[in-house]
Amino acid sequence: QKNGYETFMEKEIAEQPFVIKETLRSRIEDHILMPELDDLAMEDIHAIYMIACGTAYHASLYAQYLGREWLSIPIQCVPASEFRYGNYPVDEHSLCLFVSQSGETADTLAALKACKKKNAKTIAVCNVLDSSISRIADTTLYTCAGPEIAVASTKAYTTQLTLLACIMLKLAELAKVEVNGYDQLLHDVKALPETIESMLGMEEQMKEYASFLKEQHDAYFIGRQLDYVSVLEGALKLKEISYVHADAYYAGELKHGPIALIEEGTVVIALATQKDVASKTISNIEETIARGANVILIKAKGVHSDKIAHQIEIPDIHPYLACLPATILLQQFALWSAKEKGCNVDQPRNLAKSVTVE
Numbered sequence: 001q002k003n004g005y006e007t008f009m010e011k012e013i014a015e016q017p018f019v020i021k022e023t024l025r026s027r028i029e030d031h032i033l034m035p036e037l038d039d040l041a042m043e044d045i046h047a048i049y050m051i052a053c054g055t056a057y058h059a060s061l062y063a064q065y066l067g068r069e070w071l072s073i074p075i076q077c078v079p080a081s082e083f084r085y086g087n088y089p090v091d092e093h094s095l096c097l098f099v100s101q102s103g104e105t106a107d108t109l110a111a112l113k114a115c116k117k118k119n120a121k122t123i124a125v126c127n128v129l130d131s132s133i134s135r136i137a138d139t140t141l142y143t144c145a146g147p148e149i150a151v152a153s154t155k156a157y158t159t160q161l162t163l164l165a166c167i168m169l170k171l172a173e174l175a176k177v178e179v180n181g182y183d184q185l186l187h188d189v190k191a192l193p194e195t196i197e198s199m200l201g202m203e204e205q206m207k208e209y210a211s212f213l214k215e216q217h218d219a220y221f222i223g224r225q226l227d228y229v230s231v232l233e234g235a236l237k238l239k240e241i242s243y244v245h246a247d248a249y250y251a252g253e254l255k256h257g258p259i260a261l262i263e264e265g266t267v268v269i270a271l272a273t274q275k276d277v278a279s280k281t282i283s284n285i286e287e288t289i290a291r292g293a294n295v296i297l298i299k300a301k302g303v304h305s306d307k308i309a310h311q312i313e314i315p316d317i318h319p320y321l322a323c324l325p326a327t328i329l330l331q332q333f334a335l336w337s338a339k340e341k342g343c344n345v346d347q348p349r350n351l352a353k354s355v356t357v358e
């Protein structure tokens, strides 16, 4: 049931504060509570692989970033469709983490089976109880997003980000790593439901920005570091439901090719929530403006440029969590672009909710 919303996607976007709260239930006190991982001997782990598809792959990229910051173990994120045919040195000292909303994605399932055969330790992050992936993995941790009906993943993604942040904090604890700013981070994780709730009120602004795409066939998303993960997801959301061609680039890569695409009126959605690299992103943005780009900037407090006409600020939050509020804005942007174009938001063409065949 759509509970009065016009589409399932709108209902699912609105449910995010609640499902994030559910995902965090009994997970946080003054440290992360994750008894499922208590027996994991991190000293035996020599490599970590994160394996998933589509939006779940983007969530894995987020976890990979945190893992690189905190763990001194090599960590690699690979799309499942590549992993299953690639030659990765997986063995009993590998920890393989599979992220899947449905728990039924064919490529992810095949990659999991291959890793089990090589005696790797396997952990799944799933949303569907008793799904194939959750039954085969050694351990499954569940997101509590509830049924996601719209093909475009929204609440499954943000609950994955939330749970993966907790999982990576738990792995750091098991590896006896001291995480810088741990208390602040934990505080901001706990506050995520309220932070996300406050983002829902920004819909009108994103609706106005989405109207910039009315006459456009392309949109370019740019960001650095964790913002790159968010722009990948923002571009995927936009293309899958509104059929606007959308690409995501590392902001610093623009001048190595993509900037050739920028002309008068080109829509560029830029993210600068990572303060330590924000000034670099701002100068990349200004280069696109000099070539006529119409830029929408999603930024953290304190990041500034007078040259950018359209700016929207996310609430004050630990930079490792900034992608959650930023993602809500990008979901609304894609949603309203699709609605404006009269697209079927819940059932985009050529796509299935669960990709159970290769």
Ligand code: M6R
Pocket (backbone or CB within 6 Å): 053, 054, 055, 056, 057, 099, 100, 101, 102, 103, 104, 105, 108, 151, 152, 153, 154, 237, 240, 353, 354, 355
């Ligand atoms: O069920 P899964 O999380 O394994 O699905 C993986 C992808 O097919 C999925 O995330 C897809 O990219 C999204 N529906 C896009 O919004």
